[in-house]
Amino acid sequence: MSLIPNSFRALVIGSSGTIGSAFMELLENDPACSEVIGINRSSANPIDYQDLTTIEGAAKALADQAPFQLIINTIGILHSSEWMPEKKLDDLNPEQLQTLMQINAIGPGLTIKHFSKLLDPAGSVMATLSAKVGSIEDNRLGGWYSYRASKAALNMLIKTASIEFTRTKPHTALVALHPGTVNSRLSKPFKGEQIGRPPLDAAQDMLNVLLSLSKEDSGTFISYSGERLPW
Secondary structure, eight states: SSSSOOOOEEEEETTTHHHHHHHHHHTOOOOEEEEEEOOOOOOOSSSSBBTTTTHHHHHHHGGOOOOOOOOEEEEOOOOSOOOOOSSSSGOOHHHHHHHHHHHIIHHHHHHHHHHHGBBOOSSSSEEEEGGGGGOOTTTTOOOOOHHHHHHHHHHHHHHHHHHHHHHHHHTEEEEEEEEEEESSTTTTGGGGHOOOOOHHHHHHHHHHHHOOOGGGGGTEEETTTOOOOOO
């Protein structure tokens, strides 16, 4: 049975990004969603993974608007103007590795810590965008050291927290969600415009999956298609 009720309230973290904006548009037009709130680096209650103190502050500022039945975290980074994903071990550098760990793993991990307090204990879903390339078992091509490592770390944080949630939040599903390739700034340098899906299509696929989750799905790594992915 789906954890999210027929009428629900949602929170989108990273609502100014390509996928976050698409989720906001879909949820604002979904008659089952009675309210959706979006937060990002420029919102009234800003959240910025370059400043990890903003995470707890944003969660506390939204506490009086809880509970939420659906929380989606879309924040992540693959590349910057200074560097691209590493092709070989010699490309590995501490600045890139540290930055991706902070934004793709540490920030989301602390977000689960603080924002899970805003979930509805009667039934809720919290999803964090991960990536299939973070799967250790599925890694057959190598490369992309920092991105792969940061997403693998994120997946472990989600899996570990989900085990705790079986005791403390038994009616919550905590999942890692793979969006697939989406036409966005993140994917543009990697032929994303040719092989990716429009953001609204991708967000709709993911939303369909999230709205169908049961408590037995908690602690899984799941694709936009509903496929279970190997850790």
